[in-house]
Amino acid sequence: MNAPVRPNIHVGQPIERIEDLRLLRGDGFFTDDATRPGMLHAAFLRSPIAHGTIKQIDTAAARALPGVVAVITAQTIGSPVPVIPMRLAPLEQLAPYFQPVIADRKVRYVGEPVAVVLAESAAVAEDALELITLDIAPLPPVVDTAAALAGQTLLFEAEGTNNGIVYTATKGDARAEFPGERIIRAKIDTQRHFALTMEPRGLLAEWDEAAGIMRVIGVAKVPWATRGMLAKQLGLPEEKVELLEVDVGGGFGQRGEFYPEDFLVPFAARHVGRPVKWIEDRREHLLAANHAREFDADLELVVSPDGLIQAIRGTINGNLGAYLRANVAIAPRNVGQFLSGPYAIPNIHVVVNGLLTNKTPTGTYRGPGRFEADFFRERLLELAAAELDIDRVEFRRRNLVKVDEMPYPLATVSPPVKEEKLDSGDYAMTLDGALKEIGWAEKQALKGRLIDGRYHGLGIGCFIEGGAAGPRERARAELVEDGTVAVYVGSALVGQGLETVLTQIAADCMECAMDSIRLFHGSTPYVVEGFGSFHSRSTTMGGTAIALAIEELRARMREAAAQRLGCAADAVRIEEGQVVGPDGRAVTWADLAAGKLAGDGVFSNHTHTYSYGAAAAHVTVDPRTGHVAVLDFVIVEDVGRMINPLLLQGQVIGGVVQGLGGTFLEHLVYDEQGQLLTGSLADYLVPTATDYPSIRAVVMGVHRATVGALGAKGAGEGGTIPVGGVIANAIADALSGRVQPMSLPLSPPQVWAMIKAAG
Amino acid sequence: MIAFDLTVNGESRSAAVEPRTTLVDYLRGELRLTGTHVACAHGVCGACTVLVDGQPMRSCLMLAVQAEGAQVTTVEGLSNPEALTPLQAAFRKHAAVQCGFCTPGILTTMHALLTNEPHADEARIREVLSGNLCRCTGYMAIVAAVLDARAHYAGAAA
Numbered sequence: 001m002n003a004p005v006r007p008n009i010h011v012g013q014p015i016e017r018i019e020d021l022r023l024l025r026g027d028g029f030f031t032d033d034a035t036r037p038g039m040l041h042a043a044f045l046r047s048p049i050a051h052g053t054i055k056q057i058d059t060a061a062a063r064a065l066p067g068v069v070a071v072i073t074a075q076t077i078g079s080p081v082p083v084i085p086m087r088l089a090p091l092e093q094l095a096p097y098f099q100p101v102i103a104d105r106k107v108r109y110v111g112e113p114v115a116v117v118l119a120e121s122a123a124v125a126e127d128a129l130e131l132i133t134l135d136i137a138p139l140p141p142v143v144d145t146a147a148a149l150a151g152q153t154l155l156f157e158a159e160g161t162n163n164g165i166v167y168t169a170t171k172g173d174a175r176a177e178f179p180g181e182r183i184i185r186a187k188i189d190t191q192r193h194f195a196l197t198m199e200p201r202g203l204l205a206e207w208d209e210a211a212g213i214m215r216v217i218g219v220a221k222v223p224w225a226t227r228g229m230l231a232k233q234l235g236l237p238e239e240k241v242e243l244l245e246v247d248v249g250g251g252f253g254q255r256g257e258f259y260p261e262d263f264l265v266p267f268a269a270r271h272v273g274r275p276v277k278w279i280e281d282r283r284e285h286l287l288a289a290n291h292a293r294e295f296d297a298d299l300e301l302v303v304s305p306d307g308l309i310q311a312i313r314g315t316i317n318g319n320l321g322a323y324l325r326a327n328v329a330i331a332p333r334n335v336g337q338f339l340s341g342p343y344a345i346p347n348i349h350v351v352v353n354g355l356l357t358n359k360t361p362t363g364t365y366r367g368p369g370r371f372e373a374d375f376f377r378e379r380l381l382e383l384a385a386a387e388l389d390i391d392r393v394e395f396r397r398r399n400l401v402k403v404d405e406m407p408y409p410l411a412t413v414s415p416p417v418k419e420e421k422l423d424s425g426d427y428a429m430t431l432d433g434a435l436k437e438i439g440w441a442e443k444q445a446l447k448g449r450l451i452d453g454r455y456h457g458l459g460i461g462c463f464i465e466g467g468a469a470g471p472r473e474r475a476r477a478e479l480v481e482d483g484t485v486a487v488y489v490g491s492a493l494v495g496q497g498l499e500t501v502l503t504q505i506a507a508d509c510m511e512c513a514m515d516s517i518r519l520f521h522g523s524t525p526y527v528v529e530g531f532g533s534f535h536s537r538s539t540t541m542g543g544t545a546i547a548l549a550i551e552e553l554r555a556r557m558r559e560a561a562a563q564r565l566g567c568a569a570d571a572v573r574i575e576e577g578q579v580v581g582p583d584g585r586a587v588t589w590a591d592l593a594a595g596k597l598a599g600d601g602v603f604s605n606h607t608h609t610y611s612y613g614a615a616a617a618h619v620t621v622d623p624r625t626g627h628v629a630v631l632d633f634v635i636v637e638d639v640g641r642m643i644n645p646l647l648l649q650g651q652v653i654g655g656v657v658q659g660l661g662g663t664f665l666e667h668l669v670y671d672e673q674g675q676l677l678t679g680s681l682a683d684y685l686v687p688t689a690t691d692y693p694s695i696r697a698v699v700m701g702v703h704r705a706t707v708g709a710l711g712a713k714g715a716g717e718g719g720t721i722p723v724g725g726v727i728a729n730a731i732a733d734a735l736s737g738r739v740q741p742m743s744l745p746l747s748p749p750q751v752w753a754m755i756k757a758a759g
Numbered sequence: 760m761i762a763f764d765l766t767v768n769g770e771s772r773s774a775a776v777e778p779r780t781t782l783v784d785y786l787r788g789e790l791r792l793t794g795t796h797v798a799c800a801h802g803v804c805g806a807c808t809v810l811v812d813g814q815p816m817r818s819c820l821m822l823a824v825q826a827e828g829a830q831v832t833t834v835e836g837l838s839n840p841e842a843l844t845p846l847q848a849a850f851r852k853h854a855a856v857q858c859g860f861c862t863p864g865i866l867t868t869m870h871a872l873l874t875n876e877p878h879a880d881e882a883r884i885r886e887v888l889s890g891n892l893c894r895c896t897g898y899m900a901i902v903a904a905v906l907d908a909r910a911h912y913a914g915a916a917a
Contacts, residue, residue, distance in 0.1 A: 016851045017851065017854065017856065019856070019859065020847075020850065020851040020856045020859070021851075023859030024847040024850055024851060024859075025794070025834065025835070025838040025843075026793070026794015026795070026833065026834035026835045026863045028794075029793075030793075032796075032797070033787075033793040123777075123779065195894075196894060197860075197894060198796075198804070198806060198858060198895075199860040200797075248858065249796075249858045249859070249860030250857075250858040250894050252894075279797075282799040282801065282804075494858070495857050495859065495860070495895060496857065649854070650854040650896060650900055651857075653896070653899050653900070654894075654895045654896045654897045656897060657897030657898070657899075658894070658897075681804060682801070686892060687897070687898075688890075688892065689884075689886075689888035689891070689893075689901070689902065690886060690889040691889075692897070693885060693899075693902075695897055
C-alpha cells in the first residue's frame with residue numbers, strides 16, 4: 001500500500017472524542033433506551049441451586065397473573081433445546097459440555113435460566129417469577145477445582161470426567177535436567193472475578209412476520225458471529241437476522257458474547273409475535289454474565305546458576321464453571337501460552353486443565369489468561385531472584401527477550417495447535433522507563449522501612465499484551481451526495497472510542513477533515529461480514545481494512561473524475577472535496593457521488609501484534625490492619641504506533657485500575673453449596689475514586705507492528721495485565737520477604753493473616 | 760395511580776404513576792429522559808443520580824411520588840444543544856468519558872459539588888466522586904476534568 005501523500009494530521013494526535021458530544025449530554029442511545037409499540041418485558045427465573053435435577057416447573061399461577069402474556073420453559077422450545085456453540089477455538093470434543101439455552105432436565109449453576117416470563121411491564125414480569133413453583137432435586141455441587149478433579153460427582157455423567165479440556169503449552173524439553181539447576185516451586189492462584197460492565201446486558205428483539213426478519217438491538221462485540229449462531233438456532237437464513245448495534249456501556253470481553261438470553265429473547269419475540277425487551281438487573285449480572293480469572297497453579301521455574309531461566313513447567317487448573325460456551329477457551333489457552341510473557345524461556349511444559357464446576361460459566365475478561373499468567377510468573381521470578389541472590393531488576397533484564405531475538409517463539413498450545421511469536425520491541429527500554437518513572441534508584445532507601453506505622457515497598461514486572469486477532473476485517477467506503485464519505489466497517493463499539501480512532505484513520509487516508517467522514521459500525525446490515533472487537537483488534541484490523549477501502553475508493557474517484565475531465569486517471573489530483581484535473585478544472589466529491597463510487601477493503605491477518613511494557617509500584621503496608629496503599633503506580637507501554645495518545649492513555653490507566661480491583665478487592669465468593677455470596681455491589685467491591693489516586697501511564701509508539709498498513713499494535717488490555725504481580729512483589733518487598741503473597745485478592749484480612757502467620 | 764405535580768428541567772409536569780414507580784422509571788419511562796441510567800438499582804453505583812432541589816439523589820432509590828413539588832434536574836437539564844457546558848467540555852478535553860454509561864450521574868453529582876463548593880480540592884472531589892462507580896476510566900481523567908472546571912464555577916459564584 002502506498003504511503004499517504006499528505007502527512008497525517010489526525011493519526012497520532014490527542015483528538016477529543018466524537019462520541020463524547022452525545023454521551024455528555026445524555027443523548028447516547030443505549031439498549032434500554034429503545035422501545036417499540038406493544039413491547040413486552042422479559043424476566044428470567046434462574047436456578048436457585050447449583051446442581052440438581054428438575055422435577056417440575058409449575059407456571060400456572062404465573063400465567064394467570066394479569067399482565068402476563070406467556071411463560072417459556074424448555075418444554076416450550078421443544079427437543080432438542082439448542083445449545084450455545086464455541087465462537088473461538090472450537091473443537092468437536094467440547095460439544096458435550098455446551099450449554100442448552102434454557103435448563104433442560106438438569107441445572108448446573110445458580111443463575112442458570114429455567115423459565116422466561118413475558119409481561120406487559122417489567123414489574124409484572126418480576127412479580128410473576130415469584131409465582132412459579134420450581135421443584136429441583138438437589139445433587140452434590142462441585143465447587144472447587146480439587147473436587148472437579150476428584151470426580152466423585154460429575155456434571156456430565158456420560159463424559160466420565162469433569163476435566164472438559166486439557167490444553168498443553170510446550171516448547172523445547174522442559175522436563176530435562178539442567179546443569180547446576182535451581183528449582184523454584186510455588187503453588188499460586190488468582191480468584192474468580194469479572195468485568196462488571198456498568199451497563200447491564202440487555203436486548204430488544206422484534207420479529208417482522210411479513211418480511212420473516214428477526215431484528216435485535218443490544219448486541220455488542222461480535223454481532224456477525226452472534227448472527228450466525230442465532231440464525232442457526234432460529235432456523236433462519238443469516239440475511240434474515242439483523243443485529244443492530246447501539247451505544248454499549250463497557251465491554252472488557254464480557255459483553256456481547258453469546259449468552260442464553262441471546263437466544264431466549266428473540267425466540268420469545270417470535271413466539272408471541274410482539275417485541276420483547278429484557279434488561280438485566282445487577283444481581284442477574286453478578287450471577288449470569290461471564291465470570292473469569294479463577295485459576296490455581298503448581299509451577300516450577302528452573303534457573304541456571306548464571307541467572308538464566310531454563311524452563312517453566314507444571315500444572316494449572318482453570319475453574320471454568322458449569323458449561324463451555326462462546327469464548328471460554330481463551331483464558332485457559334492463554335494462561336499456558338503466555339506464562340513466559342516477555343521473557344526468553346527456552347523450555348516450557350505446562351498442562352492446563354479446563355475444569356467444569358457448578359459455578360457460573362466463564363469467558364474472557366480484559367487480558368484473559370494474561371493477568372493470571374503474569375501474576376504467576378512475576379511472583380516466581382521474584383522468588384527466583386531472591387533464591388539466587390540476584391538483583392530482581394537485573395534478573396528480569398537478563399531474561400527479557402532481546403531486540404535481535406525477534407520474532408521470538410512462545411510455547412505452542414494445543415489442541416488445536418497454535419504457534420505464536422512475539423513480533424517486535426525493545427523490552428528493556430520499557431523496563432528502564434518504568435524504573436526511571438517510579439524513581440527506583442532513589443526509593444531503594446525506603447524498602448522495608450517502617451514509617452508512620454506503614455512499611456514501604458517497591459514492585460516491578462514486565463508484560464506483553466496480544467492484539468489484532470484475525471482472520472480478517474472488512475470495510476467499505478462510499479462517496480455520499482452531500483460530499484462526505486461513508487465508511488462501513490465490521491468493527492464494533494464497546495465504549496472504547498472506536499468512532500474517533502477509526503474516523504481519524506479514515507480522514508487521514510481520505511486526506512479530509514474528520515467531519516467529512518461518517519462511520520458506520522457494528523450492525524450486521526452494514527457489511528457482509530465483520531469480526532467485531534475483541535483481542536484488541538479493531539484499530540489494527542478495522543483501521544487497516546478502512547485504509548484499504550479508501551485506497552480503492554480513491555482509485556475509482558480518479559478514474560471517474562478523469563473521464564469527466566477528459567484526461568488520464570493518473571493526471572488528476574484528489575483534494576479535499578474535489579478532484580482536480582491538469583488544466584485546473586475540478587469535479588466535486590458530491591458530483592462524483594452520483595456515480596455510486598465505492599471501495600472495498602478486506603484485511604486478512606493470521607499473526608498477532610504484541611504491545612509490551614513494564615509497570616512499577618510503590619506501596620505501603622499497615623501491619624496492624626493489612627491495608628495496602630498504592631502511593632504510586634506507573635506503567636510504560638509501547639504500542640507500535642499511537643493513533644490517539646489521549647485515548648490510549650485513558651485505556652491504559654483505566655486498565656490499571658481494573659487490575660488493582662482484581663488484585664485487592666474483587667472476588668466472586670461462593671459457599672460450599674455453590675451459592676454466590678457476592679450478589680450485589682455492596683458485596684462485590686470495585687475500585688472507587690478514593691482507592692487509587694496516583695496512577696500514571698507513559699505510552700509511546702516506537703517499535704511498529706509488523707502487520708497492517710498502520711504500524712499500530714492492539715492495545716487497551718495492557719494496563720490490567722501486570723498489576724497483580726507488581727503489587728504482590730511490592731508487598732513482599734515492603735515486608736522484607738517475610739510474606740510472599742501467592743493468592744489474590746490481597747484484601748486487608750488476607751494480608752493481615754499473612755503477616756500474622758509470618759510472626 | 761397517584762397524581763402529583765413536579766418540575767423537571769424547568770418544565771412543570773403533572774404525573775400519575777403507580778405507587779411503586781421509582782423516580783428513575785418515571786423520568787426514563789414516562790418523560791423519555793433517557794440520559795439518566797440505571798446500572799445497579801440498589802443505590803451503590805450512582806449512575807442514576809439526578810438533582811432534586813439542587814441536591815444529588817439516587818433516582819433508583821427514590822419513589823417518583825416523593826418528588827412531589829420538587830425541582831428535578833437531569834443531565835439533559837444541565838445540557839444545551841449549542842455547546843458543551845464548561846463541565847462537559849472539561850470531561851471531553853481530559854478524556855474523562857469512555858463508555859459513557861456512568862457519565863450522566865457523575866456530571867450531575869459533580870455539578871452539585873462545584874455549585875456548592877467551587878473551590879473543592881482533589882481530596883474533596885474524590886470523596887464525593889467515590890459515590891459513583893466508573894469501570895472504564897480509573898477516575899484519574901474525571902478528577903482532572905472536575906479540577907479543571909472549577910474555575911468556571913468559582914467565576915459564576917463570584
